Amino acid sequence: MVDTATDARRGPEARAGALTAEGFARITDAILHAVGTVIDGKPDAVRSALVCLLAEGHLLIEDVPGVGKTMLARALATSVDATVRRIQFTPDLLPGDVTGVSVFNPVDREFEFKPGAIFANIVIADEINRSSPKTQSALLEAMEERQVTVDGRTHYVPEPFLVVATQNPLEMEGTYALPEAQRDRFMMRISMGYPDARSEALMLRQRDAANPLDVLAPVVSADEVSGLVAWARAVHVAPAIEDYAVALAQATRTHSDLRLGASPRATLQLVRAAKVWAALDGRGFVIPDDITALLAAVFAHRLIPTRAAGGARGGSAADAIATILERIAANVRVPIAARQ
Numbered sequence: 001m002v003d004t005a006t007d008a009r010r011g012p013e014a015r016a017g018a019l020t021a022e023g024f025a026r027i028t029d030a031i032l033h034a035v036g037t038v039i040d041g042k043p044d045a046v047r048s049a050l051v052c053l054l055a056e057g058h059l060l061i062e063d064v065p066g067v068g069k070t071m072l073a074r075a076l077a078t079s080v081d082a083t084v085r086r087i088q089f090t091p092d093l094l095p096g097d098v099t100g101v102s103v104f105n106p107v108d109r110e111f112e113f114k115p116g117a118i119f120a121n122i123v124i125a126d127e128i129n130r131s132s133p134k135t136q137s138a139l140l141e142a143m144e145e146r147q148v149t150v151d152g153r154t155h156y157v158p159e160p161f162l163v164v165a166t167q168n169p170l171e172m173e174g175t176y177a178l179p180e181a182q183r184d185r186f187m188m189r190i191s192m193g194y195p196d197a198r199s200e201a202l203m204l205r206q207r208d209a210a211n212p213l214d215v216l217a218p219v220v221s222a223d224e225v226s227g228l229v230a231w232a233r234a235v236h237v238a239p240a241i242e243d244y245a246v247a248l249a250q251a252t253r254t255h256s257d258l259r260l261g262a263s264p265r266a267t268l269q270l271v272r273a274a275k276v277w278a279a280l281d282g283r284g285f286v287i288p289d290d291i292t293a294l295l296a297a298v299f300a301h302r303l304i305p306t307r308a309a310g311g312a313r314g315g316s317a318a319d320a321i322a323t324i325l326e327r328i329a330a331n332v333r334v335p336i337a338a339r340q
Contacts, residue, residue, distance in 0.1 A: 019231045025282055027228060028054075030219040034079035038212045039072050041199030047280065048190050048297060049076050049164070053122075053225070054232045054279075055272040057187025058143050058163040060128075060178075060301060065168055067192040073124045073164035074213055080225050081218030082121035083158065089131040095138035099148045100155070113150060118142050121158050121222050125165035129175045136182055139163060143185040160225050180260065180302075187269045188294070189301035235275035236285040244328070245270050245291055251324040252303055258320050260304035270298045292329075296321050 028050065035046045045061075049072055052059040061069040070086070077084035087098060100116035117123065118139070128136060142148050143163055148155045165186065167178070183189075195203065206212060220228075245267055253261030274290040281290075296318060303317035 019227050021282065021284065024228060024231050024279055027220050027224065028280055031076075031079050034216060034219050035072070035075045038075035038216060039068055040202055040206075041195050042068070042072075042192060045072060045190055045192050046076075048188055049073070051273050051276045051280070051294075052164075052187050053080075053160060053162045054229050054276045055187060055269070056160070056229060057269055057273065058185060059165070060183070060186040060189040061164065061166045061192060062169050062189055062301075063166075063191045063193065067194060069166040069192055070124055070126060071213070072192070073122060073166075075216060076162075076164075077122040078213060078216045079218060080121075080160075080220050080222055082160070082222045082225070084122045084124065085117045085120035086124040086126055087117045088126050089128045089135070091131060093131045093135050095135050098135065098138040099142070100150055102151045111151070113153065113155060115155065116148075118148060119155075119157055121160055121162065123161075123163045125163055127167060128165040129167040129178055131176065133176055133179060136176065136178065140182065140185060158222075160222060160229060180304075183301050184263050184265055186301065187273060188297040190297055232276045232279045233272075235279050235283075237271055237275065238285070241274075241286050241288065241291065242271065244288060245274075247328050248291070248295060248299075248324060251328055252299065252320065255320050255324060257305055257308075258303050258317070259306045260302070262299050262302050266299055266302050270294060273298055288329075292325065295325065 031050060032043070032046055035049070036043060039046055049059055051057075053076065061072070063069055074084060087093070096116065098116050098118050100114050100119070102111040103114050104110075105112050125139065142157050142161075146157050146159070146161055148157065163186075167175075194200075249262040249264070249267040249270075251261075252258055255261065270291065271286070273294050274286045277290045277294060278284070278286045299321055300317040303320060305317060305320065
């Protein structure tokens with residue numbers, strides 16, 4: 001699990017060679033269906049979680065308690081037969097609890113690395129904003145570089161790797177707002193929302209006798225997921241589509257209602273997510289609608305409105321994104337990308 005050699009991490013590209021578009025669609029449809037049996041009535045949230053997994057990003061779920069944030073992460077992990085670890089972020093959680101520590105072995109008279117909870121395919125960072133910024137920052141290296149450095153030694157996290165963090169936006173006492181650098185590590189931020197009446201009634205009937213996670217069976221192995229990742233990575237993005245994504249990001253940096261715009265990392269992650277979005281729709285190329293569909297989920301949590309916009313005028317990042325989309329879409333003509 002740790003100290004993995006570089007050559008061993010080239011496997012996904014090799015496995016993708018045997019995958020076809022039909023095979024990609026069959027496997028991803030099976031994953032979406034499996035998770036959907038647990039998270040009923042929330043297809044957009046389920047699809048977003050799968051996009052983050054296959055685009056090698058991370059997901060921040062911000063919502064009130066009890067709407068299925070942790071259940072979504074566990075259902076996804078179970079459906080892909082991946083290892084999952086849950087970290088309950090509390091004020092007394094230490095960075096070493098997340099990354100791991102070196103412990104002296106009196107028999108060998110050497111220090112041994114004891115991996116922390118971060119060493120799993122899917123890591124659930126529950127209520128991430130309840131721990132101190134120092135503990136929150138323990139996730140930064142693993143989320144960006146997929147490795148952890150302890151006492152000068154590098155330890156790789158397993159592949160695939162996804163951090164699903166949850167936080168409650170309503171309770172402010174005893175919480176620490178995620179700093180900009182931490183929020184920028186998350187590819188997407190979504191909200192689950194309350195279920196509709198039909199879905200809630202179905203949940204009452206289905207979960208009265210058993211937990212749906214107990215009967216959920218894996219539909220794909222973690223090894224096959226790595227092949228899906230490589231397949232989605234090869235989806236074609238035309239230069240005009242890249243220019244469109246850049247224009248949207250640039251517009252956030254000059255918008256009068258925003259004091260912090262989207263980072264270059266946000267632009268890169270937008271395009272990566274759009275590749276998976278296109279592949280899930282059965283296409284080997286990205287179209288403008290893929291970019292547009294993901295823009296708010298990828299950009300909004302990174303943007304900070306000015307005090308004037310957020311205070312007196314009640315403006316939000318979502319409002320700014322809406323005006324940017326309207327302006328950019330009217331002035332930039334993006335042709336549909338052709339297959340390579």
